[in-house]
Amino acid sequence: xxxxxxxxxxxxxxxxxxxxxxxxxxxxxxxxxxxxxxxxxxxxxxxxxxxxxxxxxxxxxxxxxxxxxxxxxxxxxxxxxxxxxxxxxxxxxxxxxxxxxxxxxxxxxxxxxxxxxxxxxxxxxxxxxxxxxxxxxxxxxxxxxxxxxxxxxxxxxxxxxxxxxxxxxxxxxxxxxxxxxxxxxxxxxxxxxxxxxxxxxxxxxxxxxxxxxxxxxxxxxxxxxxxxxxxxxxxxxxxxxxxxxxxxxxxxxxxxxxx
Amino acid sequence: xxxxxxxxxxxxxxxxxxxxxxxxxxxxxxxxxxxxxxxxxxxxxxxxxxxxxxxxxxxxxxxxxxxxxxxxxxxxxxxxxxxxxxxxxxxxxxxxxxxxxxxxxxxxxxxxxxxxxxxxxxxxxxxxxxxxxxxxxxxxxxxxxxxxxxxxxxxxxxxxxxxxxxxxxxxxxxxxxxxxxxxxxxxxxxxxxxxxxxxxxxxxxxxxxxxxxxxxxxxxxxxxx
Amino acid sequence: xxxxxxxxxxxxxxxxxxxxxxxxxxxxxxxxxxxxxxxxxxxxxxxxxxxxxxxxxxxxxxxxxxxxxxxxxxxxxxxxxxxxxxxxxxxxxxxxxxxxxxxxxxxxxxxxxxxxxxxxxxxxxxxxxxxxxxxxxxxxxxxxxxxxxxxxxxxxxxxxxxxxxxxxxxxxxxxxxxxxxxxxxxxxxxxxxxxxxxxxxxxxxxxxxxxxxxxxxxxxxxxxxxxxxxxxxxxxxxx
Numbered sequence: 123x124x125x126x127x128x129x130x131x132x133x134x135x136x137x138x139x140x141x142x143x144x145x146x147x148x149x150x151x152x153x154x155x156x157x158x159x160x161x162x163x164x165x166x167x168x169x170x171x172x173x174x175x176x177x178x179x180x181x182x183x184x185x186x187x188x189x190x191x192x193x194x195x196x197x198x199x200x201x202x203x204x205x206x207x208x209x210x211x212x213x214x215x216x217x218x219x220x221x222x223x224x225x226x227x228x229x230x231x232x233x234x235x236x237x238x239x240x241x242x243x244x245x246x247x248x249x250x251x252x253x254x255x256x257x258x259x260x261x262x263x264x265x266x267x268x269x270x271x272x273x274x275x276x277x278x279x280x281x282x283x284x285x286x287x288x289x290x291x292x293x294x295x296x297x298x299x300x301x302x303x304x305x306x307x308x309x310x311x312x313x314x315x316x317x318x319x320x321x322x323x324x325x326x327x328x329x330x331x332x333x334x335x336x337x338x339x340x341x342x343x344x345x346x347x348x349x350x351x352x353x354x355x356x357x358x359x360x361x362x363x364x365x366x367x368x369x370x371x372x373x374x375x376x377x378x379x380x381x
Numbered sequence: 382x383x384x385x386x387x388x389x390x391x392x393x394x395x396x397x398x399x400x401x402x403x404x405x406x407x408x409x410x411x412x413x414x415x416x417x418x419x420x421x422x423x424x425x426x427x428x429x430x431x432x433x434x435x436x437x438x439x440x441x442x443x444x445x446x447x448x449x450x451x452x453x454x455x456x457x458x459x460x461x462x463x464x465x466x467x468x469x470x471x472x473x474x475x476x477x478x479x480x481x482x483x484x485x486x487x488x489x490x491x492x493x494x495x496x497x498x499x500x501x502x503x504x505x506x507x508x509x510x511x512x513x514x515x516x517x518x519x520x521x522x523x524x525x526x527x528x529x530x531x532x533x534x535x536x537x538x539x540x541x542x543x544x545x546x547x548x549x550x551x552x553x554x555x556x557x558x559x560x561x562x563x564x565x566x567x568x569x570x571x572x573x574x575x576x577x578x579x580x581x582x583x584x585x586x587x588x589x590x591x592x593x594x595x596x597x598x599x600x601x602x603x604x605x606x
Numbered sequence: 607x608x609x610x611x612x613x614x615x616x617x618x619x620x621x622x623x624x625x626x627x628x629x630x631x632x633x634x635x636x637x638x639x640x641x642x643x644x645x646x647x648x649x650x651x652x653x654x655x656x657x658x659x660x661x662x663x664x665x666x667x668x669x670x671x672x673x674x675x676x677x678x679x680x681x682x683x684x685x686x687x688x689x690x691x692x693x694x695x696x697x698x699x700x701x702x703x704x705x706x707x708x709x710x711x712x713x714x715x716x717x718x719x720x721x722x723x724x725x726x727x728x729x730x731x732x733x734x735x736x737x738x739x740x741x742x743x744x745x746x747x748x749x750x751x752x753x754x755x756x757x758x759x760x761x762x763x764x765x766x767x768x769x770x771x772x773x774x775x776x777x778x779x780x781x782x783x784x785x786x787x788x789x790x791x792x793x794x795x796x797x798x799x800x801x802x803x804x805x806x807x808x809x810x811x812x813x814x815x816x817x818x819x820x821x822x823x824x825x826x827x828x829x830x831x832x833x834x835x836x837x838x839x840x841x842x843x844x845x
Contacts, residue, residue: 138748139830176468177606200471211466213394213457215401227390228470254401270466529761536754540744549740550758553733554765557772564776584772595764599757602678606749 125188127152127278127309128173133182135168135333142168143179144333150311152277155304157324157341158313159349161357164330166313170280173311174205186278201229204276208286210267214256218247218266221255222273229274241269261292268299279303281312285319293319317353321346331356387472391480395454396487405453409446409492414499416442421503436566439500440559443493444526448548450488451530454481455538468604478531478600482593485527493519511569514578518569521585522562528589529554532596535603561585618816625813628806640799652710654800658807659702660728664766665811666696667731670738671763674756683826684819686752689759691818693738695811700732723777727770734762748826 128150135143142165150156158166171177172184175196184191186199212221219238226234242251245265255263264287271279281300285293297319304310304323314320321327327344329337329352336356337344399405420438458464467477497515530551537546552559562585565578636654643650669692677685707725708718719725738758745751 136749139826139833171606174469176465197471197473200469203469205465205469207462207465209462209465211461211463213398213463214461215398216394220397224390224394225466225470228387228467228472230471532757532761536741536757539750540741540746542740542744546737546741546744550734550737553730553737553769554761556730557765557768560772560776580775584768584775588768591764591768592761595761599678599760602753602757605753 126150126185127154127187128311129183129185131183133169133172133179133184135165135172135177135179141333143172143182145182146334148328148335150309152309153304153307154326155300155310155324156312157317157320157327158311158330159317159320159327159353160330160336161353163332164356165333166330167282168333169330170205170282170311170313173278174203174280175200176205201274202277203280204271204274204278205280205282206268206271206284207282208284210255210263211270212255212263212266215254217252217254218242218258219251221266222270225270225273231274237273241273245269260287261289261295264288264292265295268296272303277308279308279310281310281314283314284312285314285316297323317346317349321349329353329356384473384476387476388479388483391467391477392483392487395457395481395484398457399484399488405450406488406491408453409450409488410495412449413442413446413492413496416445417496417500417503432570433567435500435570436563439496439566440522440562442496443489443523444552444555444559446492447485447489447523447526447530448551450485450492451527451534451551452538452544452547454485454488454531455534459538464604474604475597475600478535478596481535482524482527482531485531486524489523489527490519493523511572511575514575514582515566515569517582518562518565518578518585521582521589522558522565525558525585525589525592526551526555528593528596532592532600532603535600557588558585561588618813621809621813621816625806625809628802628809632803632806635799635802640795641793643796646710646714649710649713652706654803655807656703656706656710657800658804659699659706660724661804662807662811663696663699663703663728663731665808666692666694666699666815667735667763667766668692669815670696670735670759674759677752678756678760683752684823686748686756687819687822687826688815689752689755690742690822691815693735693755693759694818695815696735697732697739699811700728700735703728704732721777723774724770726777727773730769730773731762731766734758734765738762 126149128148130146130148133143133146134141146169158169160166168177172179175191187202189195189199191199216224219242222238222241223234226237231237242248247262247265250258250262255266258266284296288296300310300323312320312324321341324341327339327341327349328335337352417438424434533550534547537543537550540546561581565581568578636651642648670689673685673689673692677689711720712718738755741758742751742755745754
């Protein structure tokens with residue numbers, strides 16, 4: 123496809139009088155891997171949920187894969203979006219297989235049973251596929267949650283703090299998985315506080331502050347220390363807050379460049 | 382995934398979960414039984430006629446356990462943010478609603494299937510021949526209760542005072558059903574002819590139709606953000 | 607636009623003046639002009655407040671439900687303010703009905719609560735809209751409060767006729783035990799007094815709902831200013 127995977131113009135989301143997203147503009151090219159950074163309350167979760175079509179914005183436009191997400195075929199779009207968060211979305215009293223088959227059916231997959239079997243094998247849970255999820259360890263549940271998120275092979279993958287609560291092994295596994303996804307050409311937006319891991323994966327970094335974009339740079343041009351400093355600056359109220367509407371749709375050329 | 386199959390899928394998921402855990406159905410049954418036992422002690426049935434009070438007692442037990450079922454049904458979706466998994470899926474949200482209504486209906490029906498025979502035994506009541514009418518009364522009123530209850534429970538479980546709010550909203554809204562159910566049941570227990578309570582049954586049917594339709598139309602707004 | 611604002615303000619002031627005149631006029635008519643009813647005595651005068659209050663309660667429910675539906679359709683905050691105001695007034699006027707009913711019943715029928723069909727139904731209605739207000743208060747943000755409230759209001763309003771019908775059947779009643787017009791035939795003075803009270807109450811209702819909406823809008827503005835101040839981005843003062 124030629125156009126951007128995601129095109130956001132003047133996006134606004136208010137919770138009462140509080141703007142969670144303040145006239146945001148953003149373009150994401152297909153296959154890009156974006157790190158969404160920023161302090162708590164900057165709007166990362168809200169932005170992800172809006173892209174996931176879970177949150178309805180108050181104003182502005184979103185186009186996903188060239189289609190208007192507000193007016194177009196939302197059901198069709200949902201088939202192409204996947205969300206992975208720190209919550210597993212899994213049903214405790216169903217088995218691993220049953221969980222996957224359930225979601226497979228919800229997404230209208232052709233062969234839910236087959237796909238589920240394949241996925242269970244791929245994440246190394248072959249022997250435990252018929253055990254209830256409540257008997258799984260946290261690491262196993264996370265693996266299953268990842269399988270669930272990818273089951274329908276989404277073109278746009280949204281990740282909301284997926285590293286939370288994972289041990290080193292789980293983190294490595296997730297990172298490897300995400301690398302494979304990135305290399306496979308899917309578009310990913312990752313919001314996380316785990317900056318080192320994210321910087322290894324991301325090609326572009328977008329820093330949010332108070333619902334607007336503070337900085338938008340290629341990852342190569344942004345050392346970890348500088349990114350951390352930016353995030354800390356963004357957390358201070360009144361200071362570091364961007365002018366509303368700031369944030370060109372494409373990233374800056376590099377450090378020092380202004381939009 | 383077609384609308385109807387989504388409804389079945391959601392209902393089946395709830396039922397399967399319940400059959401595995403068995404936590405809900407057991408609680409519901411015991412709670413309803415407890416209500417009956419309390420009434421057995423509260424009223425002296427040698428003096429008072431069960432025929433006139435039986436309808437009220439039964440439906441109090443059903444309604445109270447129904448509220449528990451509703452709360453639990455959505456609480457499961459709250460944990461682990463499971464509802465987001467469903468909301469992300471390319472399915473009609475009202476199909477999810479109907480699936481939940483089906484599941485709740487079946488849970489309440491299971492409680493009723495146990496309680497009616499128990500009542501017959503506990504209160505020494507001779508069960509009349511009006512099984513068909515009794516089933517109609519049970520089905521229509523339980524369905525209406527599940528319909529409005531599911532809509533409200535989807536809202537109240539998102540609040541902090543959810544357990545208080547659900548009865549506060551649901552009981553007044555379900556008054557027509559309660560009146561219809563109790564009056565019809567009383568007539569059945571007394572062995573009166575069908576046309577004595579046919580208009581009540583029609584009322585329940587109309588209630589079900591109106592509110593199922595309304596809830597299907599409104600459900601989208603309940604889970605939005 | 608200042609000119610349009612000016613006309614609206616003028617209209618509101620006129621409304622206020624009319625209400626200000628009508629209320630004491632109404633009181634005077636009810637207590638000094640209208641003859642005492644033969645069977646029930648002086649307490650029957652409550653009727654002139656009881657019935658119009660019921661009408662206003664239904665008006666409140668209707669406004670709430672209609673505004674709620676419009677809100678869900680258009681997502682305009684003003685409809686939500688109107689819905690909230692309508693519900694509050696519905697509860698207030700329902701309360702008046704529920705209090706005046708027993709006050710009337712006690713001397714006449716000897717009991718506080720007669721279990722009369724319409725009063726019972728009004729109690730259920732009151733409960734529904736009290737529930738509406740409690741629900742709104744339990745929401746985390748105004749958008750949630752608006753959406754949830756709208757759903758409950760629409761269901762509640764649709765339920766109202768069904769509730770009244772079912773309670774009437776329950777009581778075995780055919781309509782009208784306490785009636786306002788027709789059937790028995792009211793004394794013409796009484797009928798005119800009732801009409802006057804109806805008019806007064808409806809105009810009072812209108813005035814109150816407008817004021818309540820304005821209050822809601824002001825509250826919104828204050829909230830917005832507070833949050834802007836916290837973020838260090840107050841707008842320039844308006845002239």
